[in-house]
Amino acid sequence: MSLSNAPSNASSLSQPAVETDALIIGAGPAGLFQAFQLGLQGIAAQLVDALPHAGGQCYQLYGHKPIYDIPGIPVCSGLELVRRLEQQIAPMQVPRHLGQQVQSVEPMADGRWQIGTTAGTWFQARTVFIAAGVGAFVPKALKVPGAELLDPEQLLYHPQHLDGAAGREVLVYGGDEEAVTAAIGCAVEGGMRARKTYLMHRRDAFSAEPGQLAQLQQLRESGAVEVITGQITEVRQQDGRLQAVQWMDGEGNEHPLPLELLLVYLGISPRLGPLTDWGLALERKQLLVDPATLATSAPGIYAIGDIVSYPGKKRLILCAFHEATMAAFAAAEYLQGSKPLLEYTTTSARLHAILGVEHPAAG
Structure with missing residues (x-):
């Protein structure tokens, strides 16, 4: 058989x-x-x-x-x-x-x-x-134009380690506990700290433990994490290398966001x-x-x-x-x-x- x-x-x-x-x-x-x-x-x-x-x-x-x-x-x-x-x-x-x-x-x-x-x-x-x-x-895939063309090292789904975030402009995309944990991990002092950390979710509310939410709020207030309320509509790339994402706010306006790494947490x-x-x-x-x-x-x-x-x-x-x-x-x-x-x-x-x-x- x-x-x-x-x-x-x-x-x-x-x-x-x-x-x-x-x-x-x-x-x-x-x-x-x-x-x-x-x-x-x-x-x-x-x-x-x-x-x-x-x-x-x-x-x-x-x-x-x-x-x-x-x-x-x-x-x-x-x-x-x-x-x-x-x-x-x-x-x-x-x-x-x-x-x-x-x-x-x-x-x-x-x-x-x-x-x-x-x-x-x-x-x-x-x-x-x-x-x-x-x-x-x-993991659920990010289904927007351009995402399928990205270098796998620049588009990661639920990564176990955040080593690639060090010194880079990073967008964490999602609103659950894993996304919050990743944003905190990219923003705190240490060897994996990103140059700039963004956290994007369709609304300014996140599902995580109170302690994590408090830490996230502190990082927001210090400027270490910038929260963006919106949704990705397109990924811009050149020869497979991530350049930026296009995102839409609640009023339907489109904005570009230059990036070097995209971490996606859309659930499983x-x-x-x-x-x-x-x-x-x-x-x-x-x-x-x-x-x-x-x-x-x-x-x-x-x-x-x-x-x-x-x-x-x-x-x-x-x-x-x-x-x-x-x-x-x-x-x-x-x-x-x-x-x-x-x-x-x-x-x-x-x-x-x-x-x-x-x-x-x-x-």
Whole structure:
């Protein structure tokens, strides 16, 4: 069975492939807990996500909104949940490959899977776990004339680092917390400080924590950040190099703004993308899985969370955590050829060693 048109011979790769027992596609809460459950089974896993940070939908859409249905935690925000899950998998030392989307999944002759990403990273994994929620969250593009012609180094979407802002005229375009954080990061004293920082949004109101809004106001008053109320209507470039943006104010008047770097924060949207071309059984844009094992139609590939479908499926975080557990046990049996022992974190010396906690008997 071929799941893509990607090369199946490792010798054809442009760089050495990352070898791993398990590759988890999606670093949201489901993917993070999947890494934890695999770690308890002694299965080394790595994470890959299209976003530049872990947390997925919880981080991006529910960062400061309350969540009430996590067992044992009466209420927490999306960011708090992600931080707790990150802390939980810390002992497993799970490598992360962020800001890149999986493009191809191809079976290898030895039973492993070869996976390629948009960043040119290649993996060779014994098992694959798809925890992609409702699809890969990708940044919304700036759709104005001239934007598609820009050098990628001058038009960045939700960048993880602001190194390129140092000493340049920068426009941060957006009104959410990430945009505010970026504007502050470009304007404060330090090695990444821009020569001039602009923050543009369609209205003079921003969604961020009170502390950030207070810091932004201080920077506005000092002149370190200039806020512009308006929308970009055109990008002016010459041979791909950014010259300026044309923007329109609330009264419909157009203005030019000379620039050297454009940072765009227009939010994200989920897309199934190339997943639909991998040859896996789908039903209404969801992966069909066995609810007892969370196995897909391809051997060694499992799927959990909102991306899956089976009789009685509920699209809740709690259910995704259960699915991650079932998938980890199934994968352990698949890899080892026998059912793994059921051990408890309260009493198992092996699990205590994995988690880095002292076993009671050792005291």
